[in-house]
Amino acid sequence: MKTFSRKPEGERARFINCPVCGSSKERTFASAEDFHFVRCSSCELIYQNPQPLPEDLSQRYDDEYFDYEQENEEAFYNLMRLGLTAVSYTHLTL
Secondary structure: OOOOOOOOOOOOEEOOOOOOOOOOOEEEEEEEOOEEEEEEOOOOOEEEOOEEOHHHHHHHOOHHHHHHHHHOHHHHHHHHHHHHHHHHHHHHHO
């Protein structure tokens, strides 16, 4: 699965507070290569931190990426529906 076309050299990132509650207290949830996800210690939201700057992030996606996304749009939609159905079913049976 294609997640981005390329990582630009010199991509910058910034640390942010929780976008839901504003807390700066977090703990590591998961890391992979250059991506780090944290869980807010106050509201439990999981989010990426640090986050690429928007102007740098836009350089990751080129025409090849968007062509791929459009070609696989229906398959991605169906996968999301299956995932949401599973989450809904799990929630209802708890």
